[in-house]
Amino acid sequence: MSKLDIAIAGEINLDLILDGLPEHMPMERELLATDFTITLGSSSAILAHNLAALGSRVGFVTKVGDDAFGALAVERLRERGVDLARVAQGTKSGVTLILPHGPQRHILTYPGTISELRLEDIDFEYLASARHFHMSSLFLQRELLPHVPEVFRRMKSAGLTTSLDTNDDPEDRWDRILEDILPHVDILLPNEREAMKISGAADLETALSRLAQKVETVVVKLGASGAVAIRDGRRFSAPAVPVTVVDPVGAGDSFDAGFLHQFLRGADLATCVTYGNLCGAFSTTDHGGTEAFRDAARMQEFLAEGRRTERRSTVNPGRL
Numbered sequence: 001m002s003k004l005d006i007a008i009a010g011e012i013n014l015d016l017i018l019d020g021l022p023e024h025m026p027m028e029r030e031l032l033a034t035d036f037t038i039t040l041g042s043s044s045a046i047l048a049h050n051l052a053a054l055g056s057r058v059g060f061v062t063k064v065g066d067d068a069f070g071a072l073a074v075e076r077l078r079e080r081g082v083d084l085a086r087v088a089q090g091t092k093s094g095v096t097l098i099l100p101h102g103p104q105r106h107i108l109t110y111p112g113t114i115s116e117l118r119l120e121d122i123d124f125e126y127l128a129s130a131r132h133f134h135m136s137s138l139f140l141q142r143e144l145l146p147h148v149p150e151v152f153r154r155m156k157s158a159g160l161t162t163s164l165d166t167n168d169d170p171e172d173r174w175d176r177i178l179e180d181i182l183p184h185v186d187i188l189l190p191n192e193r194e195a196m197k198i199s200g201a202a203d204l205e206t207a208l209s210r211l212a213q214k215v216e217t218v219v220v221k222l223g224a225s226g227a228v229a230i231r232d233g234r235r236f237s238a239p240a241v242p243v244t245v246v247d248p249v250g251a252g253d254s255f256d257a258g259f260l261h262q263f264l265r266g267a268d269l270a271t272c273v274t275y276g277n278l279c280g281a282f283s284t285t286d287h288g289g290t291e292a293f294r295d296a297a298r299m300q301e302f303l304a305e306g307r308r309t310e311r312r313s314t315v316n317p318g319r320l
């Protein structure tokens with residue numbers, strides 16, 4: 001096996017998206033959707049998929065359901081060439097039902113194997129065969145969570161660089177265990193709300209300066225306002241790439257994919273953030289978090305056009 005660029009440990013499930021349902025759903029009525037999409041969901045699996053689509057060599061450690069949903073989810077990663085040599089077998093797949101109503105959505109999740117990855121499912125030697133280790137959706141990992149500081153510590157002592165995207169805490173508790181994890185994290189990738197929750201700050205500026213004291217590189221995703229990053233006291237921010245948004249699901253994970261893909265190639269912070277914005281924007285142009293990235297030709301075209309525009313703006317600083 002060629003050396004992996006990145007090993008990711010986390011959850012996998014499908015998202016079922018039903019468009020056009022009424023916001024208020026009366027009982028005992030047959031309510032008809034206008035469209036239906038079945039797509040690879042879950043932050044960790046979306047990141048693994050999109051990083052591999054970009055060309056990184058990705059190993060994914062997860063627990064998959066022993067059913068047709070599990071098989072389809074894993075197939076989506078296999079199609080992109082993600083290494084699945086250490087996937088553990090669980091029983092019932094988790095699933096997320098997404099019911100969009102304009103900008104608002106109902107999001108209904110049955111966790112299933114999403115929360116069942118355990119310490120004994122983790123092959124440390126396999127993870128350490130990569131150059132970089134990443135976790136997303138920290139608080140969904142109910143079984144693994146108490147051991148996550150140990151996992152990160154071992155990855156750092158094996159010489160890997162590390163990154164973390166906590167995503168939301170569904171219980172809004174923001175467990176103190178983060179204090180034990182952050183010393184072993186090189187890159188932290190929250191959105192604005194998460195940055196404030198993790199640091200206990202009431203505003204973004206305070207959150208950035210507090211987090212920068214704990215983690216070498218802090219990157220905060222700002223939705224339609226782009227992203228801001230801090231490393232070694234130097235700050236870089238970049239606006240979002242203008243697009244017609246079809247579906248924002250997975251934009252944050254796609255940002256992470258773009259950022260980490262460039263980081264793994266040794267790019268500077270500005271390039272990582274700019275590429276993150278490009279990939280986050282691209283994700284929103286189709287349903288779910290991975291559908292856009294399944295079309296390799298459209299992805300290459302979008303990224304090339306984005307980079308051309310970026311170069312033009314460097315050549316002519318007057319141009320916005």
Ligand SMILES: Nc1ncnc2c1ncn2[C@@H]1O[C@H](COP(=O)(O)OP(=O)(O)OP(=O)(O)O)[C@@H](O)[C@H]1O
Binds near residue numbers: 167223224226240245
């Ligand atoms: N409307 C938009 N237009 C252009 N780019 C966008 C838009 N929304 C998001 N993005 C891009 O995607 C990135 C991540 O989005 P966001 O800040 O919503 O992350 P998130 O809250 O972590 O998302 P997720 O719900 O996927 O976890 C942004 O930093 C930006 O680059």
Ligand SMILES: [Mg+2]
Binds near residue numbers: 191
């Ligand atoms: Mg996120």
